[in-house]
Amino acid sequence: MRLERRPNVPVHLAIAAPLAAVAVALILAGGLIAAAGVNPLTAYVEMLRGALGSRLSITEMLTRATPLILTGLAAAVAFRARLWNIGGEGQFFIGALVTAWIGHSLGLPGLLGIPVLLVVGMLAGAALLVGPAYLRLRFGVDEVVTTLLLNFIVILFVGLMIEGPLRDPLAFGWPSSVPVDSDFRLPDLIRGTRLHVGLLLAIAAAGIVWLILARTVFGAETRAAGLNATAAAFAGVSLPRTLMGVALLSGALAGLAGSVEVLGVTAGVTTTMSPGFGYAGIVVAMLAALHPAGVIAAAVFVATVFVGADAMSRATGVPSFIADVIVALCLLTMLVALLFTTYRVRR
Template sequence: MRFERREHRPLYLLIVTPVIAVIAALALAGILISIAGAPVIDAYWRILTGAFGSRLSATETLTRATPLMLTGLAAAVAFRARLWNIGAEGQFYLGAVAVAAASSKLLLPAPILIPLLLLVGAIAGMVLILIPLWLRLRFSVDEVVTSLLLNFIAVLFVSMLIDGILKDPLAFGWPQSQSVSDHAMLPKLIARSRLHIGFVIAIALAVVVHFIQSRTVFGMQSRAAGLNPGGAVFAGVPLARTLVKVACLSGGLAGLAGAIEVMGVKGYVTTDLSPGFGYAGIVVAMLANLNPLGVVFAAIFTATMFVGADGMSRGLGIPTYIADVTVALSLLTMLIALFFTQYRIRR
């Protein structure tokens, strides 16, 4: 028996693969649920109803999915070009704190202020990712390590700001930034809920990124840089310039996620603003096979598991960590499934 690389990957295989991977992950997680003494079908039904069983739960799930879509897009864009951006968490926080800092300084009407603040958040994320990219291009430093370590630096920098010059004097000593002004908050999509227009922005950006990657010269160049950097350079692709553009797009999306989370949900910045959106975005990107449109569905699936697990835990008395295990198993099964989309078994 040997593995043989496929010359062509059928479209149906690329579509079916994520579905099979998720089903396999649910089956494996079901074993753990049964060991915990709960009925598997009932547990998954409670997750589904806990995430979409009411108006409140459905809007909360989609609100949770919004930053995951953007950080997932950030990872997908970078990974497709072999730019290993592991720093979306730090870029998320810088985008958030940049919005909090700029909001109190800009006295503009809402139609101008909101897009401007979103742009400020995106630029903050771009600046952070350009540091590890410069180190890679100038000194051949592995960006996996530098971008990962910059996450901790960024969070500590944000902590310093919200404990210092950006600290809210009305927070009774609690470390948080000054609140974003009311007219800078994103409009709500549904009244009496937290679901905001950032959800629509995230889906629109997924469509735009898909168009860029599949229909533009830059998209072709970024794919070529990821498939074969040496061949891309030989074919005339400006590799360094392409990677800079990819980095700006990836970091901008992660910074935008932080800006949207502050302007749409929290209204201020704390050091626990993100429960790991930057890291979870990597899982979302891999579940989507680095496809921008697939990122939307992968983010909703991940948010469904996290939000619905609370209802399952309360109803059946099993740990909510089952959701983390299921998402992790989904990633592992997805990686195995992707391997078999590239290779076939031969006798």
């Protein structure tokens, strides 16, 4: 028996792969839920009810999905070019920190200040990924290591800043940064909820990324670099320029996620403001098979799991950490599904 690469992946197979991966992950997680003495079907019904059972729960789920869309896009763009950006968490935090810092004293009207702060967050995230990309291109340093370690460095730096120069004196001792000016907060989409126009920005970003990857020379060069870097270089693609461009776009999207979260939800920065948006973005990108349109659906699914897990835990007693297990299993099962969509078994 051997594996043979498929010349073309059928559309139905590409669509079925993530669905099968999610189904298998839920079955495996159901075994753990059953071991805890709870009917898995009951637990999953409570999870859906907690995430989709009311207007408030739906808006909370979509609020959680907003940064996941952006970090998922960041991972998808980088992975398409085989630039393994594992630093979405750090890029998210640096974008959030710079946004809060500048937004606290930016002397501009709200309509002008909001775009400026969003761009500032993108620039901060992009700048953080330049170093690992340069080290890979110049010295062959594995970007998995450098981007992963930068996450911890950035979070420690954020902790230093919010305990020092950017500490909010009105936070009653809670370590939080100074807040952005109220004029720079993103408007709500639905009054009385936390859902904000950042969701529309994230969806628009997915559309723009799709256009870039599917309809531009840069997108074609990105796909070529990811499929076969040697052949791409032989065909005239400048790998250093392409990979650096991919790094800037990927880091900018993750930084934008942090900026949107500050302007739309938290107003300031804390070291606990992210439940792992950067890492979950990797799962979102893989479930979407690195397609920008699929990222939106995958982000909604992951957000449903995270938001619904709390309600499920209260109703059934199953620890809410089962959400992390489900998301991790989705990543593993999706990797197996991608193997069998890319290759077929031959006797």
